[in-house]
Amino acid sequence: AETPFSVNILTADLIDNLQARRLSDIIRRDPSVTVNTGVASFTSSQNIRGFNTGQSNFFDGLGPQFVFNGLNPLHGYEQVEIIKGPSTAFKGAAAFAGIGGTINFVPKRAPKDDNVIREVGFTYSQNDLLVGSLDIGERFGSNNQFGYRFNALHEDGNLRGNDVARDVTALDLVLDWTPTDEFKLFGGVHYLDTTISSYVGELFLPLGIEIPEPPDASEQIAQSWGFVAEESTFGEIGVEWKPVSGLVITGQYLNGQLNRPYLTGDGGEVLAPDNPIYNDPSEYREGDFLIDVFQNENETEFENGALSLRYDTSFGEIDSSTVLLGSFGSNDGKSRFIVIDGFVSNLQDPIFVDRPVTEADPAFDQFRNYENYSYGIANTFGYGPIELLLGLRRVEIEYGFTNIGEDDPFRSYDDGATLPVAALSYRPNDNLLLYANYGEGFLEGGTAPDDADNRLELFGPLESDQIEVGAKWEVIPEFVLSAAVFQIERTSEFTETLPDPNDENKELRFFRQDGLQRHRGVEFLVSGAATEDLRLFGGVTLLDAEIVEAGDEAINGSTPTGVPEVSISMFSEYRLPVRGLFVNASVEYKSDQEVELPNDRTLDSFTRFDLGGRYEFEINGKPARVTANVQNVTDDNYWASYGFGLSVAEPRTFNIGIDVGF
Numbered sequence: 001a002e003t004p005f006s007v008n009i010l011t012a013d014l015i016d017n018l019q020a021r022r023l024s025d026i027i028r029r030d031p032s033v034t035v036n037t038g039v040a041s042f043t044s045s046q047n048i049r050g051f052n053t054g055q056s057n058f059f060d061g062l063g064p065q066f067v068f069n070g071l072n073p074l075h076g077y078e079q080v081e082i083i084k085g086p087s088t089a090f091k092g093a094a095a096f097a098g099i100g101g102t103i104n105f106v107p108k109r110a111p112k113d114d115n116v117i118r119e120v121g122f123t124y125s126q127n128d129l130l131v132g133s134l135d136i137g138e139r140f141g142s143n144n145q146f147g148y149r150f151n152a153l154h155e156d157g158n159l160r161g162n163d164v165a166r167d168v169t170a171l172d173l174v175l176d177w178t179p180t181d182e183f184k185l186f187g188g189v190h191y192l193d194t195t196i197s198s199y200v201g202e203l204f205l206p207l208g209i210e211i212p213e214p215p216d217a218s219e220q221i222a223q224s225w226g227f228v229a230e231e232s233t234f235g236e237i238g239v240e241w242k243p244v245s246g247l248v249i250t251g252q253y254l255n256g257q258l259n260r261p262y263l264t265g266d267g268g269e270v271l272a273p274d275n276p277i278y279n280d281p282s283e284y285r286e287g288d289f290l291i292d293v294f295q296n297e298n299e300t301e302f303e304n305g306a307l308s309l310r311y312d313t314s315f316g317e318i319d320s321s322t323v324l325l326g327s328f329g330s331n332d333g334k335s336r337f338i339v340i341d342g343f344v345s346n347l348q349d350p351i352f353v354d355r356p357v358t359e360a361d362p363a364f365d366q367f368r369n370y371e372n373y374s375y376g377i378a379n380t381f382g383y384g385p386i387e388l389l390l391g392l393r394r395v396e397i398e399y400g401f402t403n404i405g406e407d408d409p410f411r412s413y414d415d416g417a418t419l420p421v422a423a424l425s426y427r428p429n430d431n432l433l434l435y436a437n438y439g440e441g442f443l444e445g446g447t448a449p450d451d452a453d454n455r456l457e458l459f460g461p462l463e464s465d466q467i468e469v470g471a472k473w474e475v476i477p478e479f480v481l482s483a484a485v486f487q488i489e490r491t492s493e494f495t496e497t498l499p500d501p502n503d504e505n506k507e508l509r510f511f512r513q514d515g516l517q518r519h520r521g522v523e524f525l526v527s528g529a530a531t532e533d534l535r536l537f538g539g540v541t542l543l544d545a546e547i548v549e550a551g552d553e554a555i556n557g558s559t560p561t562g563v564p565e566v567s568i569s570m571f572s573e574y575r576l577p578v579r580g581l582f583v584n585a586s587v588e589y590k591s592d593q594e595v596e597l598p599n600d601r602t603l604d605s606f607t608r609f610d611l612g613g614r615y616e617f618e619i620n621g622k623p624a625r626v627t628a629n630v631q632n633v634t635d636d637n638y639w640a641s642y643g644f645g646l647s648v649a650e651p652r653t654f655n656i657g658i659d660v661g662f
Contacts, residue, residue, distance in 0.1 A: 004389065004423040004435035006084040006470060006484045006523065008032075012108070014537065015074050017573065017584065017614060019123060019629050019655045021131070021155070026074065027103065028588055030082050031541040031569040032523055036562060036643025037202065045643050048084060049488060050519045050545045050563040051100030052643065058104040060236065062254045062304040063329070072192060075133050076151040076172035078108045085466040085486065086441025099441055099464045099490050100519070107174055107188060110137050110147025117149070118622075123657030129157035129166060131657070149174045164220055165197040187237035190256075195229040198222045202645025203289055204269040205595055207497040207507050211603060212270055212287050214637045215347040217651035223291070225355035226265025232258040234302075246312045255303040261296065263358060267645065268292035268342055276505060277344060287347035293340040295358045300333040319382035325393075326375040333369075336362040368401035370444070378421070389423040395442045397461050411458040417442045433472045440465045446493045448511035459513050464490030470523075479528035479536075485521070492517040492547050494561070494597055515550025517560055519543055526570075538570035538586075547597065555597040562643045564605070566591040580616040584629075585609070595642040606638040606649070622661035629655050 008030045020026040024035045027046060036045040036052070046053055057063060074080070084101040111117050116138040123131040137149035155168040174188035200222045205211065215221050234256020241249045268291055271277065273284040308325040338359060345351045376393030400412025423437035445459035470484035492515045500506035525539035545563045550556050559565075568589040575582050586609070593603040612629030635652035 002433070004387070004425040004433070004437055004470075006032075006468065006482070006486075006525075008082040008084075008525065008527075010080040010082070012078050014571075015077070015080070016659070017582075017627065018571070018586075018610075018612065019627055019657060021073050021075075023072065023074070023080070023103070026080055027082060029538060029569055029571050029586070031525075031539045031567040032084060032101070032521075033082065033569075034562065034564060034567065034590065034593075034641055034643070035647075036641045037647050046103075047562060047643065048082065048101030048103075049486070049521060049541070050543050050560065051488065051490070051517075053099075053101065053103060058102060059254065060107055060238075060252070061104065062236070062252055062306055062327075063102075063104070072105075073153050073155070073168060073170045075135070075153040076108055076170060076190070077105050079106045080104070081106065084484075085437070085468060085488065086439055086443075086464045086490075099443060099462065100488060107172060107190075108135070108137070108149050108151060109174055109186075110139055110149045110176055113139070113144065115139075118662045119659055120662065121657060121659035123627075123655060125157070126652075126654040127158035127164075129155060129159060131155045133659075145177060145179045147176045147178070159196075164199065164222070165195075167195045169193045182242040184240045185238075186240075187235065189235045190233070192230065192232045194231075195227060197227045198224050199226060199228055199266060200648055201264065201266040202643070202647050203267040204645045205601070205642075206269055206272070207499070207596070209270050209272045211595065211601055211639070211646070212289075212347055214639050214646075215287075215350075215648060217632075217637050217649050218635075219350075221266070221345065221347060221350045221648075223265025223352060223355075226263055228260065228262035230258065230260045232256060248310045248312075249308070250310075251305075251307045253303070253305045256301070258298070258300040258302070260298040260300075263295050263355075264293055265291065270646075271344065274505065285346055285349070287349070288344055289347060290342050291345050292342045293356055295336075295338040295340065295362065297336045297362055297364070298333060299335070299364075300331060302329070302331045304329040317383060319380075321380040321382075323378045323391075324376075325378070327373070329370075329372045331368075331370040333367070334364040335366045335368075336364045337366065338362055365404040366401060369399070371398040372396065376419075385427040387423075387425045389421070389425075389437075391421040393419045393421070395419060397442070397444055399444055399458075401447075401456075401458070403456055411456070413445075413458065413460050415461050417461070417463055431474045435471070436467075436469045438465070438467050441490070445513070446511060449495070452495060452511045453508045454510050454512075457511065459493065459511075462491050462493070462513075464488060476529075479530050480526070482523075482525045482527075484523045486519075486523075487521075488519045489516050491515075492550065492560070496552075496555075496597060514552060515556070516548050517545070518548050519545040519563070521545075533575040535573045536570070537572075538568075541567045543567070558597045558599045559594045561594050561596060562641055564590040564593050581613070582616075583611075583613040585611055590641070593642050595646075603639050603642050603646075606636065606640065608636070608649070609633045619660060624658065624660040626658050627656070631655075 010026050015026055027033045028035050032049050034047040081104040086099055119135045121133040132154050134152040139147040151172040153170045155166055159166050171191040176186040178184045236254040238252040271288040273281040306327040310323045312321045340356050374395045378391030380389045396416040398414045402410045419440040421439040425435040427433050441464040443462045445461050448454045448457040466488045468484055468486040472482040474480050491513050493513050495511045498508050500508050521543040523541045526536045529535050545560050547555050547558045571586045573584040588608045591605045595601045595603055610631050611633050614625050614627040616625045632650055632652045638649045640647045640649040
């Protein structure tokens with residue numbers, strides 16, 4: 001409750017108790033988050049406060065990290081932080097924070113003092129998905145100056161009905177050397193190898209077509225030969241040094257690579273009877289959709305670094321904390337995109353075909369380079385119960401790509417901005433914090449997608465700003481109520497579908513920037529132990545989002561796509577009178593979501609219920625627990641969101657696992 005920004009921390013305990021394996025499993029517990037991708041998608045896309053986070057996921061404060069997506073298991077992380085609003089990461093001083101917020105992964109570290117961690121776990125998930133995990137760590141050497149933490153995880157089996165298979169191996173080793181209280185050297189190596197077969201992507205909804213009935217979520221609609229594979233390795237090293245009293249110098253560096261081949265056998269677009277793909281309209285069946293088949297190969301190398309100097313001092317009754325900081329990041333990639341003829345399938349009665357012929361070793365034909373640099377200063381002044389934060393950061397983005405075979409193969413931009421941040425907080429007593437903040441963000445602009453008529457058109461960076469006023473009240477120790485009122489504005493980006501003036505049977509899709517996307521909202525959050533036996537986590541977010549100042553009057557006043565007006569997410573856990581026995585329940589509600597501009601079609605609201613529990617006990621004096629959860633208890637079929645397209649909801653899924661210390 002100390003920071004004058006809205007931050008939600010999802011701890012390892014919450015991750016374990018919910019048996020959350022992917023990012024979307026845990027971040028949906030925050031009402032400001034809307035998950036845009038389905039259970040079997042190969043990535044994780046989400047909105048925070050109604051804005052897509054893009055690639056703004058950080059690892060231990062370094063970012064943005066393009067490697068963190070829906071394929072990453074959560075076993076090796078101590079917590080996942082949702083830092084809301086542009087430019088609010090690291091107490092308001094980070095570049096490239098997402099427009100609506102940033103997600104930061106914090107890895108598990110070596111335990112403190114003489115604590116020793118030894119735990120092995122096994123989980124069975126409905127549809128025969130088996131998960132095994134190992135978590136070990138301790139300190140050793142003179143004065144426990146050396147420490148390590150090793151996490152390993154393997155998943156093998158089906159995510160849902162039929163052939164959606166998941167094969168995952170994740171290894172995380174984190175080390176540190178702390179010879180004195182003033183010096184710490186730390187680092188780690190992280191490896192991920194994942195393959196998902198028959199993954200399910202999103203469905204595009206063309207102009208004028210009614211939203212179809214969602215398929216049975218427990219049944220497979222994608223082709224069994226469709227797959228995405230990812231192998232990534234990265235290492236990080238950092239130092240924290242306190243050379244003199246009041247001065248802290250911190251440096252971090254991260255370097256890695258990512259390889260991701262995939263072959264799509266899922267979603268393209270929902271069809272109408274008059275689509276020219278049919279020889280005769282009578283061939284059409286309600287629920288028909290076109291499966292776009294393409295082969296893609298990606299290879300990426302990335303690095304990030306950061307350096308900060310913080311000096312704490314005082315001038316009479318005024319406390320001062322000054323931070324000088326700088327950071328850089330780069331991402332060099334190459335890819336090959338091969339389009340293969342698609343075919344018609346059906347959501348309710350899918351058609352399965354043989355795997356198409358693909359190229360064994362395709363040559364790369366697209367090369368891209370992304371670099372960012374930033375430097376800045378921030379100062380926090382404290383006078384009694386009042387604190388004032390003032391900061392300024394310069395951000396530069398360089399981005400370009402070469403697409404061999406295009407008439408205009410090279411496209412790029414080099415742009416920058418100076419971003420202010422300010423926050424004022426007042427603490428009338430030890431339990432209550434009142435605050436207001438202002439921050440600006442700067443994010444790389446979009447590129448027109450492959451299915452747009454202006455395919456690969458590159459748009460410049462987006463600037464945004466946020467004003468927020470809020471309060472945090474620690475009602476009792478470890479139980480916090482918070483509320484925030486905010487407004488975020490940024491240049492609007494969207495794909496618009498228009499009739500082709502030259503062909504009445506054809507549509508044109510253009511990705512463009514036009515007008516402002518303005519989100520005004522209110523958040524109410526609760527976190528912690530309300531009583532000795534009851535824990536609560538979640539809240540309510542109310543959003544009033546609209547497009548304003550657009551050149552196209554038809555979309556002025558429209559609600560942006562995929563932004564629910566009301567979002568509720570609440571997790572509660574209760575300790576029963578039986579020693580070691582806990583039960584929990586979760587509810588998630590999203591109101592209607594628009595699927596196009598102007599707002600002519602609307603995605604229905606949904607409510608999802610989860611139930612679970614755990615039993616903690618000892619085996620030979622070592623801690624153990626059995627955990628069970630049921631997701632989507634009512635087994636409702638629904639479209640979960642419309643971010644990049646219609647995403648299929650998660651079916652009812654039962655998980656049971658045991659974790660044992662040794």
